[in-house]
Amino acid sequence: MSTIANALQSQVGRKILTGLTGIFLTLFLVAHLSGNLSLFIPDGGESFNLYADFLHSLGPLLWIAEIILVILFLTHAYLGVSIYLKKKRARPENYKYYKSQGGPSKQNFASTSMLISGSIILLFVVLHVMHFKYHLFSPETYMVEGTEMVDLARHVSEAFQNPWIVAAYTFVMVLIGVHLKHGVWSAFISLGAKNPKLTPVLYTVGGIVALLLSLGFLAIPLYIFINGGL
Amino acid sequence: MSSTDLIKVHLKVWRQDGPQAKGFFEDYTLDEVNTHMSFLEMLDVLNERLMKDKKEPIEFDHDCREGICGSCNLVINGVPHGPEMLTAACQLHMRHFKDGETITIEPWRATAFPIIKDLVVDRNAFDRIMSAGGYISVSTGNAPDANAIPISKPDSDSAMDYAVCIGCGACVAACPNSSASLFTGAKVSQLSRLPQGAPERKKRVIAMVDQMEKEGFGDCSNFAECEAVCPVGISITAIANMRTEYVKAVLG
Numbered sequence: 001m002s003t004i005a006n007a008l009q010s011q012v013g014r015k016i017l018t019g020l021t022g023i024f025l026t027l028f029l030v031a032h033l034s035g036n037l038s039l040f041i042p043d044g045g046e047s048f049n050l051y052a053d054f055l056h057s058l059g060p061l062l063w064i065a066e067i068i069l070v071i072l073f074l075t076h077a078y079l080g081v082s083i084y085l086k087k088k089r090a091r092p093e094n095y096k097y098y099k100s101q102g103g104p105s106k107q108n109f110a111s112t113s114m115l116i117s118g119s120i121i122l123l124f125v126v127l128h129v130m131h132f133k134y135h136l137f138s139p140e141t142y143m144v145e146g147t148e149m150v151d152l153a154r155h156v157s158e159a160f161q162n163p164w165i166v167a168a169y170t171f172v173m174v175l176i177g178v179h180l181k182h183g184v185w186s187a188f189i190s191l192g193a194k195n196p197k198l199t200p201v202l203y204t205v206g207g208i209v210a211l212l213l214s215l216g217f218l219a220i221p222l223y224i225f226i227n228g229g230l
Numbered sequence: 231m232s233s234t235d236l237i238k239v240h241l242k243v244w245r246q247d248g249p250q251a252k253g254f255f256e257d258y259t260l261d262e263v264n265t266h267m268s269f270l271e272m273l274d275v276l277n278e279r280l281m282k283d284k285k286e287p288i289e290f291d292h293d294c295r296e297g298i299c300g301s302c303n304l305v306i307n308g309v310p311h312g313p314e315m316l317t318a319a320c321q322l323h324m325r326h327f328k329d330g331e332t333i334t335i336e337p338w339r340a341t342a343f344p345i346i347k348d349l350v351v352d353r354n355a356f357d358r359i360m361s362a363g364g365y366i367s368v369s370t371g372n373a374p375d376a377n378a379i380p381i382s383k384p385d386s387d388s389a390m391d392y393a394v395c396i397g398c399g400a401c402v403a404a405c406p407n408s409s410a411s412l413f414t415g416a417k418v419s420q421l422s423r424l425p426q427g428a429p430e431r432k433k434r435v436i437a438m439v440d441q442m443e444k445e446g447f448g449d450c451s452n453f454a455e456c457e458a459v460c461p462v463g464i465s466i467t468a469i470a471n472m473r474t475e476y477v478k479a480v481l482g
Contacts, residue, residue: 003480007480010436010439011409011439011442011443011449012439014449015449016473083407083448086448086449087407087448087449089446090340090342090407090409090448091339091407091448095305096334097305097307097336099307100309100455101309101313101315101455101458101459103315104465105453105458106452106453107455111452111453114451185452186451186452189469190452190470190473192471192473192474193470194470196465199466
């Protein structure tokens with residue numbers, strides 16, 4: 001067991017953990033987006049609210065899922081920061097002139113800004129959970145079918161008519177796309193994808209996954225904002 | 231030789247008196263550089279001039295000058311080994327530069343490769359990674375029969391793809407994280423593909439990865455910049471392969 005613990009702390013182990021946590025976080029985004037897209041069902045948000053109620057009805061199962069998600073986020077973020085700190089120690093004096101050779105290099109805006117995009121995404125996640133899960137910024141409840149509860153669809157619809165919130169979401173959703181453009185491909189390589197014919201395909205697949213997730217999440221605030229509500 | 235074969239270049243060269251000294255760029259201008267010269271020959275010409283002027287010549291590493299020893303280590307215009315892909319600095323010719331161009335020359339920069347003087351760095355960290363596991367056990371005595379251990383053509387070709395590593399360190403120099411993963415990955419991949427490497431296969435990858443960490447190289451972030459600057463074109467599949475070898479060694 002101690003060998004496995006040591007292995008996880010090695011350069012290879014850290015990279016595998018980063019990739020694995022990243023893949024699970026991406027899968028979470030896919031699940032999250034599929035649920036959110038129910039907002040587009042033209043029933044005034046009923047399907048979306050039913051979906052939210054279903055999640056809440058899971059009780060302890062939901063807590064377990066949430067704890068796992070928190071662990072995934074924190075592990076992924078911790079590894080990212082530690083990679084950055086080691087990079088600083090590994091080259092304290094930078095090149096005065098440095099440029100990428102191009103060709104097979106994947107050094108681009110997405111790959112070199114992983115720490116910044118990741119930090120902003122993490123901050124966003126905290127605010128987003130406070131906003132839509134704990135309703136800290138708009139704690140009103142509504143009467144739905146005689147019981148007092150939060151009409152989440154209405155909450156979402158009202159929030160996304162605020163241009164500042166829409167602008168902030170647009171910025172972060174684009175950043176998630178940027179983060180995933182390098183992240184998805186990188187995770188595959190970290191987990192040992194080594195077929196030279198497959199790796200360029202994986203890079204394209206990573207880009208498509210990033211683009212689809214980014215556009216999917218963007219569609220909701222933009223639609224609500226342009227449409228003036230659900 | 232026509233006059234079109236001569237170009238003028240301005241050089242900005244990193245000068246540093248010793249490991250602890252503060253480095254700086256010194257500017258030189260060479261008026262008539264023959265474009266058929268290699269980059270190192272251009273530096274030889276400059277050094278001859280400096281010595282004639284009783285000035286300290288520029289220290290730079292070189293040995294075979296035919297792209298196989300891995301000694302030359304110059305970051306030319308921001309790229310290890312310069313602008314031409316699949317080319318070591320010694321094989322880079324001056325015809326790839328424009329008349330009147332300013333060329334900057336820096337040493338490899340990494341904690342694990344401390345600067346000794348000017349453009350020369352200490353790359354013993356690579357040797358220590360090799361000592362940790364980059365070897366095979368063979369019985370001493372008479373040379374074994376060449377065909378005693380059959381190796382399939384695809385396996386030997388694949389091993390050769392990684393064995394071409396000349397250990398120059400450009401992968402580390404180009405990596406934004408100063409990771410040595412391409413070098414270590416190439417050595418692990420080469421030896422894991424051959425039956426001669428089988429006895430130490432598991433402990434090799436763990437020992438070499440550990441040593442890479444101890445030497446102070448950074449983590450790999452899959453930038454693939456190493457592959458782009460590698461003078462022999464080693465693919466980052468070497469790194470992915472090192473990772474699967476590592477997992478097999480830990481779990482198996």
